[in-house]
Amino acid sequence: MIDTSRYVGQKLGGVINRFMADEYRLSDIDATRFAGRKLGGVINKLLDDSPSKDLGIKMVTPFTLVLVALLGLAAVVGAYRLVFGIGAASNLNDLWPWGLWIGFDVLGGVAMAAGAFLIAAAVYILNWKKYKCIARASILNAFFGYLLAAISITLDIGRSFVIWHPLVMWQINSVMFIVALHLVLYLTTLGTESSPMVFEKLGWHRALHFVSRIMVGAVMFGVALSLLHQSSLGANYLIVPEKLSPLWYSHLLPYHFLVSAVMLGLAIVSFETLLTGKVFNHEPPREVVEGLARGVLIIGAVYLVMKIVHLVTGPGIGAALDGSFLANLYLIEMTVGVILPLALLSRRSVRTNLERIFVVDIMVILGVLMNRMDIGVFGVSEYATRSGGDYFPSYMEFTLTAGMIAFAILGFKFCAKYLPLFPESHQ
């Protein structure tokens, strides 16, 4: 361990040293000394990490430090982009106005956060009680996913400081207006759905009671919002039939997005449940994961049928097999994301083996993210190439994306440590 007291002085260095050695925890700080009794009390309660003691989460690990470094770099890039403009920070141009940030951060980020509304609906409306134990984690997961998307899109638009314009300047013909409105409303809804954890920790029982009463309404609102903004990201591309390759373009594009988002949502919740089981000292609930796997199988089958019908009624199956560049991308996306996972999940030996389900989850995630990249960035390439356009993201774009992912992971870890995410861990 580095002795930081050599660089920053005895007192501060001593604090940092002990913090890095995990002897000094945030919960040891008495915030009432700085922020007064009331506010200090709130902060103290939030920073009490006793709920997650059994999980053995160490905040300062090499991996976390790497994530913090990435986040720092991304912050620098973000500032640079705000001061010098998008042209200076990215390789986007008039013939490629949307690139990595939209294709991965926004489309991918929102798709990855689809799990929340499904689990919330399952628990609160369908009353499938067995999924209750993963509800909080999946909602938090979605919250960070949407934050990732929201921050990325704030930085991607040219005039970041007026991103609130669509909320007051309505233009209802625009799908992006719908997306903007829904994103804000859904963040609020997710906040509402996540608040019980915080209120529980703080011991604010009246607030907790109030939120429980509106929870069902909030969940239904969240379901409607999710259905709409998952599909509206696909609807964004309805207006470019001449630009988007016929392999993907369809007037049913919003439904394709929705179904693939549901598939991805289930896979991500399963993945995240299994991953926290691996990384934290926490038992993944077997029945839940197997149930999710069955869900992925069913939705995946529906999605496959939709895509086959689209090909048959559109460009023809041959278009996907003709060996052209876009056709190959399509095949990779479908094989890795849909066909192989379905083939695997159709076998009982896979469906009942948590390690194998983990593998399938990874594949579905990769496949759907690739689908978002295909539609958001690569699908228009034949059109744009004919006009003489080209695009490869700059290193700043990659840095910001990596930083955003780091932010999501760090945020989740931080919340896992300080909020009662996993109910059985404090039983």
Added chain:
Amino acid sequence: MAISRRGFLKGVAGSGGLLLVSGVPLAQARMSTELPPQAVGLLYDATLCIGCKSCMVNCKAQNSVPGGALYKKGMKAPPYDSKGPKGYEGIWDAPQELTGKTLSIIKVYKNGTAEKKDTAINGYSFFKQQCLHCISPACVSVCPAGAFRKDPVNGSVYYLAERCIGCRYCQLACPFGVPRYEWDSAWPEVRKCQLCRHRYADGKYAACAEFCPTGATIFGKVVDLRNEARYRLTLKPGTEYDFPLKTVDSEEKSRRPVAGYVDGVYGLAEAGGTQNIMLSGVSFELLGFRKRIPHFDLPSLTWAYIKKVLWVFAGVFVGGTSLYAFTHRQEKEAGHD
């Protein structure tokens, strides 16, 4: 979870009613597909164009005054794409593409030896690229903050920079690839031709039409321009015709032989019809107009989705409530009513 049944049903009924009522203004907010009453536009005849670029030079000059599409407060000279010696920047300006500083550009199509004008093989043709001012513009329909507007009277598609958030959806949506962005600005604007609408109050019209020496670009009411274009198509190539200069109803004419036109008039139905129409001696596909651009208005594709939005809310609330009631019926019976 204690929610009284009556209260809940009241809530559902209320929201359902609200949704249906709000559907009424929704229908009117949908974009028009009709030509505005005083719609004006340009007719560009590529066979008359000599590539002098007078239109480009004057477009920049006339749009760099207050109210113009290139105007920025405190600017001393029009914005130029190429850097030249200090004080002489304009002389070296040679844009190769539409940009955030160039609203209209003359490009050339060349093939082989490029010797014969308005010929597809071993020939060349000039081509004026600019906003076509669609009747039902995709850019207007996709802007989330309503920064692009279509004038309800003269139909020009214009831009309100103070509303723009810089999302660049308009760049993606435009089938003709027209809107351009100020990539190197910290507070960027989207730029495109606005038909010199800031000059109408003074009785003037589009600068490109006013300064075109050959009458390749003329300004006028769309109805008149369409008639003029269709008339030119009926003339036998080689016959002498008095082409109007500057405006379609101008007294000033230029007599010259009619060239052979190909592909008819562009803009009558493409993307639902445009107010700027074109004639050419080479196929429009060679000039960059894709055959896949549909012959109906693009916003109708998204409207098909948007009109379902409120129904989704209604459906989820109604369906969700019934599902909830069904799945919690045992609890209800067990617990309090």
Added chain:
Amino acid sequence: MSTSDALDSICRSLGGISRRDFLKFCSVMAVGMGLPLSAGARIAGAVANPRRPPVIWLSFQECTGCVESLLRSNHPSLEHLILDLISLDYSETLSAAAGRQAEEAKAKSIQENKGKFVLVVDGAIPTRDNGIYCKVAGRTALDILNETAPHAAAIVAMGSCASWGGVAASGPNPTGAKGVPEIVANRTVVTIPGCPPNPYNLLSTILYYVSFNKLPELDPQGRPKFAFSRLIHENCERRPHFDAGRFAEQFGDGLHRKGGCLYKLGCKGPETYANCPTVLFGDTGAGTWPVGVGHPCFGCAEKGVGFSTPLHQLATLKELTPPVFFGEAFPNKPGVSPGIKTFAAGTAGVVVGVAGGAMLTGLGAKKGSGLDHPHGQDEKDARDKEE
């Protein structure tokens, strides 16, 4: 024959005038042509010993402008040309003699130099009513040309009138005026159009022929390519103004006074082939050509343009490959551009790689290992380990 013997022979044939008187006469001639006094001796020498290639210059429906143009050449100067380089055996404008003497000199020269002389023609040839609208010495231009042309080694049509009819043939062309190539259809006729052309275009052609015994490269209309292969538009010094859209709209307006392009005033530069902007006129410096002094070119050298299209009608652009500084209308590049290809291939690679890696490492996991163990097994394992 030596020079002095030749001189004696001439003096005898001139009716016995003294050699001195003859030299005096030649000096007077020289002064009359604006040449220095010493040129007189050279004139005498030239007359006495004509070993220079003979040139017969026929003039028909012409205004003498082409000869005037010739008179203003400086390199070669006219006296150097006709005294040292060629033997101008017949020229209606420049001959000292006139009348029958001149005609006889022509006939004699043709007779002596059959198949060796260069025939230069200026002026158009009327063809209507058997060509009676132009007669020299009682014979129609048509007859004279048809009689003389077969014996010429090379035929050069000087000026637009001789090349394609020029002003004489402008509508309604009452005399049926035609250019030399239309009359002498079976021979290659070099045409030097212009009204008048720059004299150096003619002189270069003749001296080229005299030096190399062949004609310079000609285009399909017989125009020497060194002078007529480019449009005026291609070499005009005001071209940058055309390319930037700076046009004079009226004579005397702002841009006109600043030297703007004259296209809108009807300049026919874009449809006229000639080298006026390069060689100019009169050897008096830059800008000494019509466009240079502010008047649009009217296409005097181009058949179908000069004397036929209205002066202020806008010109069309003739066969001209557009310059490279225009942006391309539609590159139409097939396939997928390299940056995107790399990006997509990289993304696909990551996806396939991670998926493949996951499959290889995770699918083989046996039931009961890793994540997949029944609830409570952890504690059981730990207790087992302790024991």
